[in-house]
Amino acid sequence: MRLLVLPGDGIGPEITAATVAVLEAASQRFGLGLELTHDIVGHASLKQYGATVRPELLTMARERDGVVLGPAATFDFKDEAKGEINPSMYLRKNLDLFANIRPARTYPGLPTRFPPFDLVVVRENTEGFYADRNMAQGNGEILVTEDVSIAMRRITRQCCARIARAAFELAERRGKHVTIVHKANVLKIGDGMFIEECRKVAAEHPGVTVDDIIVDAMMAHVVRAPDRFDVVVTTNMFGDILSDLTAEMSGSLGLGGSVNAGTDYAMAQAAHGSAPDIAGRDIANPFSLILSGALLLDWHGRRRHLPAFEQAARAIETAVEQAFGAGEVTADVGGKLGTRKTGEALAARLLAG
Numbered sequence: 612m613r614l615l616v617l618p619g620d621g622i623g624p625e626i627t628a629a630t631v632a633v634l635e636a637a638s639q640r641f642g643l644g645l646e647l648t649h650d651i652v653g654h655a656s657l658k659q660y661g662a663t664v665r666p667e668l669l670t671m672a673r674e675r676d677g678v679v680l681g682p683a684a685t686f687d688f689k690d691e692a693k694g695e696i697n698p699s700m701y702l703r704k705n706l707d708l709f710a711n712i713r714p715a716r717t718y719p720g721l722p723t724r725f726p727p728f729d730l731v732v733v734r735e736n737t738e739g740f741y742a743d744r745n746m747a748q749g750n751g752e753i754l755v756t757e758d759v760s761i762a763m764r765r766i767t768r769q770c771c772a773r774i775a776r777a778a779f780e781l782a783e784r785r786g787k788h789v790t791i792v793h794k795a796n797v798l799k800i801g802d803g804m805f806i807e808e809c810r811k812v813a814a815e816h817p818g819v820t821v822d823d824i825i826v827d828a829m830m831a832h833v834v835r836a837p838d839r840f841d842v843v844v845t846t847n848m849f850g851d852i853l854s855d856l857t858a859e860m861s862g863s864l865g866l867g868g869s870v871n872a873g874t875d876y877a878m879a880q881a882a883h884g885s886a887p888d889i890a891g892r893d894i895a896n897p898f899s900l901i902l903s904g905a906l907l908l909d910w911h912g913r914r915r916h917l918p919a920f921e922q923a924a925r926a927i928e929t930a931v932e933q934a935f936g937a938g939e940v941t942a943d944v945g946g947k948l949g950t951r952k953t954g955e956a957l958a959a960r961l962l963a964g
Contacts, residue, residue, distance in 0.1 A: 614644075619682050620681075620887070622681075623653070680880045682885040715860065717862065720731060732850050733845075771809065784821050789843075790829075867882030893949035896944060897941075897953055929959065930960045
């Protein structure tokens with residue numbers, strides 16, 4: 612498996628280094644033959660090349676089996692004419708990574724305010740309210756006058772159907788339960804179309820239980836009883852917000868693994884931002900990107916029918932769970948290790964089997 616590794620900004624290089632150590636350990640133990648190519652995006656690329664993402668990176672990504680993307684300082688990048696492009700948006704859109712898969716679960720040994728739960732938010736990734744990716748040209752957010760702005764939301768049957776299919780296929784491997792999250796009481800046409808396409812796919816999976824919940828009510832339900840949910844499927848912005856909430860409920864946003872998957876390409880990406888306030892201090896939790904790397908291995912293994920990659924993904928997830936019991940974690944989740952030592956300890960645990 613050939614991977615393109617892009618560390619990003621802020622804490623990105625630190626958590627990416629820890630993730631690379633774990634991926635290399637998994638490759639050694641399971642004979643994966645990982646080949647890593649390292650390059651840059653974000654501020655480092657802007658300084659060196661005059662753009663946060665250069666076109667050559669897209670070609671490099673397409674020539675490889677996956678991408679590992681560290682968090683980028685996306686809020687800093689406001690003017691594409693000056694080369695300030697959101698790396699995450701650029702790769703998601705140009706590689707057509709339509710499914711953002713974000714698991715959230717509790718871990719023994721990590722206290723939370725919630726009962727044990729294990730759910731996955733399956734979020735549409737290429738349209739919706741996201742103005743930087745829902746137009747073929749231009750931007751979906753318009754400043755009409757200095758006092759009037761308009762944002763356009765794009766919803767298509769094709770994108771609704773394929774994200775629904777991703778959710779139901781995942782549910783077949785898990786608890787056989789899908790919850791459709793929407794706002795069809797207000798967004799009657801767009802979310803009505805989303806529900807309709809989800810129900811069509813549901814008919815192809817008669818063994819999967821299906822329900823639907825309005826998004827604001829869902830926020831209350833998931834806090835009250837997260838253990839009642841298995842796979843949650845929703846549109847882009849609702850999924851972004853809901854998946855951050857459920858990751859934090861699991862103990863820390865630093866535990867939020869995420870894979871952006873398409874038909875031909877996939878990208879591991881931590882669910883959180885670049886956290887410049889703690890960059891360089893060796894205190895950032897690397898587990899979000901490490902777990903994202905495990906999801907990428909699993910995607911590759913399922914797509915290519917390579918069981919060793921699926922086994923490696925499960926081993927990484929198990930090692931993370933065991934790390935809590937051993938206290939081999941960062942301070943934000945009750946440990947005493949720094950970013951680098953946390954990655955090294957996890958890599959050593961993998962190699963020890």
